[in-house]
Amino acid sequence: MEINLEEAFQKRIDEEIKIEPRDWMPEKYRKTLLRQISQHAHSEIVGMLPEGNWITRAPNLRRKVALLAKVQDEAGHGLYLYSAAETLGMTRDEMLAELHSGKAKYSSIFNYPTLTWADMGAIGWLVDGAAIMNQVPLCRASYGPYARAMVRVCKEESFHQRQGYEIMLTLCQGTPEQKAMAQDALNRWWWPSMMMFGPNDDNSPNSAQSTKWKIKRFSNDELRQKFVDVSVPQAEILGITIPDADLKWNEARGHYDFGVINWDEFNQVVAGNGPCNKQRLKARVDAWENGAWVREAAVAYAEKREKRKQNTENTNAA
Numbered sequence: 182m183e184i185n186l187e188e189a190f191q192k193r194i195d196e197e198i199k200i201e202p203r204d205w206m207p208e209k210y211r212k213t214l215l216r217q218i219s220q221h222a223h224s225e226i227v228g229m230l231p232e233g234n235w236i237t238r239a240p241n242l243r244r245k246v247a248l249l250a251k252v253q254d255e256a257g258h259g260l261y262l263y264s265a266a267e268t269l270g271m272t273r274d275e276m277l278a279e280l281h282s283g284k285a286k287y288s289s290i291f292n293y294p295t296l297t298w299a300d301m302g303a304i305g306w307l308v309d310g311a312a313i314m315n316q317v318p319l320c321r322a323s324y325g326p327y328a329r330a331m332v333r334v335c336k337e338e339s340f341h342q343r344q345g346y347e348i349m350l351t352l353c354q355g356t357p358e359q360k361a362m363a364q365d366a367l368n369r370w371w372w373p374s375m376m377m378f379g380p381n382d383d384n385s386p387n388s389a390q391s392t393k394w395k396i397k398r399f400s401n402d403e404l405r406q407k408f409v410d411v412s413v414p415q416a417e418i419l420g421i422t423i424p425d426a427d428l429k430w431n432e433a434r435g436h437y438d439f440g441v442i443n444w445d446e447f448n449q450v451v452a453g454n455g456p457c458n459k460q461r462l463k464a465r466v467d468a469w470e471n472g473a474w475v476r477e478a479a480v481a482y483a484e485k486r487e488k489r490k491q492n493t494e495n496t497n498a499a
């Protein structure tokens with residue numbers, strides 16, 4: 182019986198029919214999605230922190246408004262994604278408890294510091310650029326609620342990417358000091374952005390199954406290569422240099438070759454030992470604890486309304 186259900190499930194996926202929350206699904210499919218979507222949601226809300234740091238220091242009103250809108254969008258992405266994950270049977274409080282205890286992962290990229298205003302440019306250009314590369318295929322993920330959430334997320338990410346690239350362009354057309362700031366930000370954000378796509382394909386334990394289930398449409402290495410291929414001409418327009426001595430066009434492959442990623446650094450950051458892991462987690466835990474009164478007040482208000490509604494119903498019935 183179980184085998185038939187699994188076969189029918191795989192057939193639906195092969196026919197590109199979306200899986201919806203009430204449909205039968207293998208337990209491992211549910212767990213894989215819950216893992217990926219909740220990690221993605223956590224990445225969005227932790228990802229607000231490095232940029233939130235610069236809202237009060239944006240160089241002018243237009244930049245401030247755009248950055249504020251971007252950071253608010255990230256909160257919204259977290260909400261869509263937590264909602265999609267909740268359809269798989271875990272509450273938002275449970276997911277957040279896993280984040281706060283350090284049990285749940287979130288993207289390695291958000292454990293690096295934002296040292297100058299140029300970092301807002303580099304994050305928009307590279308981090309959102311990498312995020313789009315990875316997330317556009319997720320709009321076709323086999324699980325309906327995830328795929329639908331990703332459509333809106335991707336639209337907003339493309340505004341984020343342009344917001345960042347425009348900051349880089351302005352800096353690169355400015356004074357030598359401003360251009361040097363842009364180069365310094367590229368130097369610090371390039372390799373962490375390359376790591377966002379995850380381990381190489383031969384070291385990616387979840388890829389085979391996620392590809393079969395059409396959660397993943399491209400491999401980690403395929404997406405990383407696409408990211409390099411689009412970023413190189415963008416850096417050329419800016420007139421700054423990607424910090425990779427091995428980066429060069431390979432005519433035969435029709436792609437850029439690039440250097441080896443420092444996987445020790447990646448593993449350290451994922452294990453909680455990156456430059457800002459502790460600071461990021463503390464900020465999230467503090468926000469949760471300081472917001473306790475809001476949650477309590479909302480519950481008390483809902484209870485009061487419910488009681489009033491019941492009293493009115495009782496009076497009307499009498």
Ligand code: FAQ
Pocket residue numbers: 216217220221222224225228229255286287288289290304308309312315376377378379380384385386387388391401451
């Ligand atoms: N950081 O077998 P795979 C954003 C883990 S959103 C930390 O290849 P999978 C928007 C992975 O979880 C950025 N951990 O895994 C924004 C797994 O561990 P597990 C987030 C990582 O799932 C912009 C293990 O390594 N995006 O940026 C990372 O098939 C600006 C083995 O890896 C998403 O979450 C990493 N970089 O492929 C916000 C997109 N990479 O769970 C604010 C959705 C891998 O078994 C500002 N997620 N690991 O213990 C995905 O597409 C996939 O989960 C991958 C990893 C591609 C990230």
